[in-house]
Amino acid sequence: MKTSQILIPTQKEAPNDAQIISHQLMIRAGLISKLASGLYSYLPMGxxxxxxxxxxxxxxxxxxxxxxxxxxxxQPAELWQESGRWDEYGAELLRFHDRHNRAFxxxxxxxxxxxxxxxxxxxxxxxxxxxxxxxxxxxxxxxxxxxxxxxxxxxxxxxxxxxxxxxxxxxxxxxxxxxxxxxxxxxxxxxxxxxxxxxxxxxxxxxxxxxxxxxxxxxxxxxxxxxxxxxxxxxxAFSKQEKTNSTSASEKQVLTKKITSIEEVAQFLKVEQAQCVKTLIIKTANGYKALALRGDHELNEIKTQNLLGDFEFASDEEIKSLDLKKGFIGIKDLSIDLIVDYSAEVMVDFVCGANQWDYHLTGCAWDGIKFKTADLRNAVAGDASPDGKGKLVxxxxxxxxxxxxxxxxxxxxxxxxxxxxxxxxxxxxxxxxxxxxxxxxxxxxxQNYDERGIIFPASIAPFCVVIVPINYNKSTRVKDLADNLYQQYLDAGIEVLLDDRKERAGIMFADSELLGIPHRLVLSDTHADNGNVEYKARNNPEKIEVKFNNALVFIQSKLK
Structure with a gap:
């Protein structure tokens, strides 16, 4: 196909709302066109x-x-009602009624x-x-x-x-x-x-x-x-861990004033975040629950939902109604069920909230505290692999x-x-x-781009080869060579794009790289003189000269 026969609306700049590379490059390369929020037309190259x-x-x-x-x-609503998902699926399911008031x-x-x-x-x-x-x-x-x-x-x-x-x-x-x-x-x-x-x-x-x-x-x-x-x-998934020996450290209440985050508390007390325990309050269908995790770990909401059903984090007012102090919630004297992550359960000599304004406890242990245990946390790099082989990346x-x-x-x-x-x-x-x-x-x-544009895998590139003839519309020799090579590739069943536009070479080069076409051949009057054609792979900066008479066999070898 020739560029004069296909719409390729390339752009130098991406729209302001394009946040990630693929969005930016698909717009710039003219692969897609936005119709409305979340709705796109696919243009010919895309x-x-x-x-x-x-x-x-x-x-x-x-x-x-x-x-x-x-x-x-x-789809008719009856099918979704039969499966039970009509009400379960949520607002992502776009519901409407036809002229007979039937739900779809x-x-x-x-x-x-x-x-x-x-x-x-x-x-x-x-x-x-x-x-x-x-x-x-x-x-x-x-x-x-x-x-x-x-x-x-x-x-x-x-x-x-x-x-x-x-x-x-x-x-x-x-x-x-x-x-x-x-x-x-x-x-x-x-x-x-x-x-x-x-x-x-x-x-x-x-x-x-x-x-x-x-x-x-x-x-x-x-x-x-x-x-x-x-x-x-x-x-x-993590398993229950073996407990270590108890510590001889003694519990102590420490004034921490308005310091509430794990990062700030650890820095103030000169301990690692892994030496702290944080307590989160959530609301479930069965009431409020307290979840305790190691300070450097994050709650895995999927695991928590699978364990306790749908939940949401308690609001400031709800925390206050439980007689708890946000930022200073600890593990002692709780009026609600406490569930402790496996990694936190084996901790000794740790820091946690004192359940009093402006105070934390150091030298804490789990002795005498009533709680259940569960796998609640996200994995972190360096964790032992659950299959017992190696560490997690x-x-x-x-x-x-x-x-x-x-x-x-x-x-x-x-x-x-x-x-x-x-x-x-x-x-x-x-x-x-x-x-x-x-x-x-x-x-x-x-996964495949550089500063010049897309680098499509060969199997899904819009074209396999692009021919860029410099002065195609001015030089009869260049035009004849380009048309000859173009026809050779068409006859061989190779998907080829001939850039026959009246554009400067730099623009044609930039567009071919933006579009991610794997193989590029350049023809000029110089090549008409020496019988060569310039070849460049999209994923390689080097350019090489190939004999014009071997250009078809050369590209066929590349496509294999």
């Missing part, structure tokens, strides 16, 4: 990238034996629809297992859409759903999808890691996330430095895929049964497997 991602996903899903379907994005929603996911579909057409164990997938638009009414297509309201997703007679079959498909996803992300050219994860609002028994490693990632991913263990930070990740073992969460609620071998009805087991297609594009850019 759509080419998107379609390449879809093609790889589709090929690998087909190879796995999954069958492609296409389900409506508009725009689908953020399709568990209900596909379960309804399966219950219509799967009636015998002989039809199982079966896996349906689609590549389709989803809508989630995000309260704060941000980061361009990374967290938009409307997006494209590949979602698949499998149906099984029993757990063994579900597990086998889960493992097959794990391998399929690895193959997909390998072909996409991404540096990724599968990690243990929490199932969240989708539900189910177990799940694995696939993360593209990038500094801009919203998730913290923990890896062992000696094994294959990897988990989202919210899923890293923490990196940032962008979630681009998630696979779940749903069990019978939806099939049981929606009566999706088949007749088993015994002749009796059996509730089908389900698996769920998603990839954020639009998010993959953004994640690839977050």
């Amino acid at each position: 759509l080419r990238v998107l379609q390449k991602v879809e093609k790889i996903i589709r090929e690998e899903m087909n190879n796995s034996g999954a069958q492609e379907v296409l389900m409506p994005v508009t 929603c725009l689908g953020p996911t399709h568990e209900e629809v596909v379960t309804h579909l399966a219950s219509q057409y799967l009636n015998s164990y002989k039809q199982l297992p079966m896996n349906f997938y689609q590549i389709q638009t989803k809508f989630r009414d995000e309260i704060r859409p941000r980061f361009g297509v990374m967290r938009s309201r409307e997006f494209i997703m590949k979602d698949a759903y499998s149906f099984h007679l029993d757990k063994d079959s579900m597990q086998a498909e889960f493992e097959k999808m794990h391998a399929t996803y690895c193959q997909i992300f390998e072909r996409l050219g991404l540096n990724y890691r599968p990690v243990l994860a929490d199932s969240g609002s989708i539900g189910g028994e177990s799940s694995i996330e696939f993360h593209v490693l990038a500094e801009s990632g919203e998730d913290a991913i923990c890896f062992s430095d000696e094994s294959d263990y990897a988990a989202n930070i919210e899923k890293v 923490i990196k940032r990740g962008i979630e681009v895929g998630h696979i779940f073992q749903l069990g019978d969460k939806y099939s049981k609620a929606m009566n999706a049964n088949v007749i088993g071998e015994s002749g009796k009805a059996v509730t089908m087991m389900m698996g769920c497997y998603g990839i954020g297609v639009t998010r993959v594009v953004a994640a690839a850019i977050e």
Whole structure:
């Protein structure tokens, strides 16, 4: 294709609301155009990238034996009410009524629809297992859409759903999808890691996330430095620890005045934050709870929710109503249940609040205090890996895929049964497997860019090769050479872009690098004289001269 035939509205500057690299570069490279908050149009170059991602996903899903379907994005409320999620899902579910006052929603996911579909057409164990997938638009009414297509309201997703007679079959498909996803992300050219994860609002028994490693990632991913263990930070589980011998230190009340934060208290008392205990007050459906953690640890809200149900942090007024002093809350004389993190339970000779204004206690121990214990904290770098092999390393990740073992969460609620071998009805087991297609594009850019623009992996670049002929519209010799080379690549089935614009060479070079096209060939009158063409790879600053007559074979060798 020629640049005169395709819309490529590149820009020198990114909009002010573009906070992360992928958002900035996708706008600057003319891949996307903003319509409204969280809503983007894909322009021709961006759509080419998107379609390449879809093609790889589709090929690998087909190879796995999954069958492609296409389900409506508009879904009737009755299905969501049947599964119990109509009221549970929250404000992200965009609800509306049609002209007949019937309730509908725009689908953020399709568990209900596909379960309804399966219950219509799967009636015998002989039809199982079966896996349906689609590549389709989803809508989630995000309260704060941000980061361009990374967290938009409307997006494209590949979602698949499998149906099984029993757990063994579900597990086998889960493992097959794990391998399929690895193959997909390998072909996409991404540096990724599968990690243990929490199932969240989708539900189910177990799940694995696939993360593209990038500094801009919203998730913290923990890896062992000696094994294959990897988990989202919210899923890293710690066990109860062995207690050490009691300390001989004596408890002492110390005046700390208006010093309240762990950092300030540790600095004032000249101790490490790990020597302090902080107490948080939360409100649950079963009343208020006090949670005690080591001062240098953070509360893991997912673990806490799984343990105690939905909760929120107590307000200043609520803390006051419990006769507690914010900033000086300790572990003694509490009128509410105390739950202590495993790491805090083994501490001795520690600092905590004195439950009196302006005072903290030093030399504390847990002797005589009534409490329960639990795993409440986030992992930190250097923690022992839960599998007993090595230490944890923490990196940032962008979630681009998630696979779940749903069990019978939806099939049981929606009566999706088949007749088993015994002749009796059996509730089908389900698996769920998603990839954020639009998010993959953004994640690839977050992982592959430099100061000049995008460096797309070759498998998803909008074009494989760009030909930049200097003075194409003025020099007949350059035009003839460029057109000849362009036709050679077209005949060989190579995706090539010929920059036939009346622009300066510098602008054409800048645009080709901004767009992330892997291979660039430059032709000029000098090359017409010496019979060469200048080659440069997008990910390499070096330029080399290639004989014009060998230019096709040269590029074909690069594409292999």
